[in-house]
Amino acid sequence: MAVTSNLLRVLGRYSKGLRLAAEHGAMSGMLVEYAYQNEPQGEGLVGRWIDRTFLQSRSWDTIRQRIVTTKELVSEVLTKRRANRQATVILDIASGTAPYLRELAREHEGEDLIIECRDRDPRQVTHGRRLVARERLGAFSFSVGDATDEASYLTALDPDILLAVGLFPYLHGDEAVRTVLELAFKYVAPGGCFISSTIAATSALSPWETDPFRPRPAVRDPDSIVRWLRATGFIHVDQRYSQRDGFALIGWKPS
Numbered sequence: 700m701a702v703t704s705n706l707l708r709v710l711g712r713y714s715k716g717l718r719l720a721a722e723h724g725a726m727s728g729m730l731v732e733y734a735y736q737n738e739p740q741g742e743g744l745v746g747r748w749i750d751r752t753f754l755q756s757r758s759w760d761t762i763r764q765r766i767v768t769t770k771e772l773v774s775e776v777l778t779k780r781r782a783n784r785q786a787t788v789i790l791d792i793a794s795g796t797a798p799y800l801r802e803l804a805r806e807h808e809g810e811d812l813i814i815e816c817r818d819r820d821p822r823q824v825t826h827g828r829r830l831v832a833r834e835r836l837g838a839f840s841f842s843v844g845d846a847t848d849e850a851s852y853l854t855a856l857d858p859d860i861l862l863a864v865g866l867f868p869y870l871h872g873d874e875a876v877r878t879v880l881e882l883a884f885k886y887v888a889p890g891g892c893f894i895s896s897t898i899a900a901t902s903a904l905s906p907w908e909t910d911p912f913r914p915r916p917a918v919r920d921p922d923s924i925v926r927w928l929r930a931t932g933f934i935h936v937d938q939r940y941s942q943r944d945g946f947a948l949i950g951w952k953p954s
Contacts (some may be wrong), residue, residue, distance in 0.1 A: 702880065710749055710944055712748055712870075713741050713743070713745060713746035713750075714740075714741045714743070714745075714750040714753055714831040715733065715739075715740040715750055715751050716730065716733055716734065716739075716750050716754055716814055717749070717750070717753055719733055723822075726919045727822065727823075727826075728795055728823045728826035728827065729826060729842065731762065731795060731796065732796055732798060733753055733761070733796070733797050734759045734762065735762070735763055735766055737754050737755075737759070737763065739751035739754055745777070745890065746821070756831055761942050761943050761945075762942075764859070764941075764942045764943070765865065765896070765941055765942040765945065766798055766799045768939070768940065768941050768947060769798035769799045769801075769862075769864050769894075769896075769941070769947065770802055770803050770941065771863070772804055772894060772939060772947055772949065773799065773800070773860060773894065774803055774806070774807065776805055776860055776892055777789075777803070777812070777860070780859065781807075781809075781811065783798075785811075786811040786812070786813075786859075787811060787813070787856045787859045787860060787861070788810055788813045788814075788815070788856045788857070788859050788860075788888070789812070789813070789815070789858060789860045789862070790815050790816075790852070790854055790858035790860070790861050790862070790886075791814075791815070791817065791860075791861075791862040791863075791864075792817045792844060792846040792851055792852065792861070792862065792863050792866075792879075792883075793817070793818065793819075793846050793862075793863050793864070793865065793866035794816035794817060794818050794827070794841070794862070795818055795820075795823050795827075795865075796823055796826055796827040796830060797814075797827060798837075799843075799864075800814050800816065801830060801831065801834060801836060801839070802946075804836045804839055808836075808837070810821045810838075813838045813839075813856070814836075814839045814840070815840050815842070815854055815858075816839075816840065816841045816842070817841075817842055817843070817844030817845075818841070818843065818844065819843065819844065819845045819846075819848070821886075822844060823841075824841045824843050825832045825925045827841035828840075828841045829861075830843030831935050837911075839942075846863055846866055846870075846879050846882075847870075847875055847878050847879060847882075847884055852882050852883075852885070852886040853886075854886075856888075857886060857887065857888035857891070858886065858887055858888060858891060859887070859888050859890075859891040859892075860887075860891060860892055860894065861883050861886070861887045861891065861892070861893045861894070862893075862894050862895075863879055863883065863893070863895040863896075864892070864894065864895065864896045864947070866879070866895070866896075867879075867895060867896065867898075867917065867919060867924070868898050868916035868918070869916060869917070869918050870917065870933050871917045873919075876919070876924075877881070877927055877931075879895075880893075880895075880928060880933075881931055881933075882897075882930045884931045884932050884933060884952060887952050888952070889952055889953065889954045890951070890952065890953075890954040891950045891951070891952055892949055892950065892952070893928075893933060893940070893949070893950050893952070894947060894948070894949050895924065895947070895948050895949065895953075896941050896945060896946060896947045896948065897919045897920070897921055897923075897924050897945070897946055898916065898918055898919070898944055898945045898946075899918060899920050899921065899945070899946065908925060921938045921946040921948060924938075924948050925938060925948060928948060928950040929950075931950075932953070933951060933952060933954070934950070934951050934952075934953055935950070935951045936948065936949070936950040936951075937949050937950075942952075
């Protein structure tokens with residue numbers, strides 16, 4: 700649903716989703732969380748119809764799909780580790796409000812799970828902290844960080860699962876992507892895995908994820924990321940479907 704800022708404000712009087720977009724931004728944590736819940740709210744029948752139309756657009760379907768597939772992939776790794784009686788530390792270096800990890804924490808709560816999230820946007824970090832407090836999630840923290848900054852990878856315990864999902868399209872230089880891969884390999888624990896994602900076409904991202912004043916998101920085929928992962932030192936590299944025209948890549952650090 701492509702709308703001008705003026706129309707966004709007008710429709711926001713009736714649709715909660717469009718109101719959140721007008722007040723907090725098209726990819727704010729509040730709006731993404733609301734869209735993920737996918738429960739239309741608005742003023743009267745017309746307002747709910749506008750909100751339902753907004754939430755059921757292909758744009759939000761794509762984002763919800765990425766959230767679900769990410770959670771499923773991390774859950775698969777976590778379940779295997781628990782079967783082997785291994786505790787797990789998860790580090791997400793471009794987390795937003797991490798709805799997939801918060802949902803995972805609710806479904807797999809236990810003292811053997813620690814989750815740390817980093818995001819370069821302080822607003823996302825602040826909102827993530829509020830959500831964690833509201834949901835009473837233990838051993839789950841948010842802090843400001845940048846995926847290309849080595850200090851953002853420092854944790855008390857090396858992560859067993861390190862995530863950079865939805866990040867690479869916004870790193871327009873290949874060298875920045877390679878830097879993230881090298882830092883991930885350096886700091887993930889031996890025997891741990893690194894999960895990232897890429898898009899093979901700009902259609903993989905919704906209009907809500909693009910900024911007309913910035914360069915278009917970078918497209919990189921998954922085979923290129925696979926080659927870079929292997930060149931960095933990761934083994935057993937695999938790729939999975941993540942979303943429309945998008946792929947999740949997983950690589951393991953040798954034990």
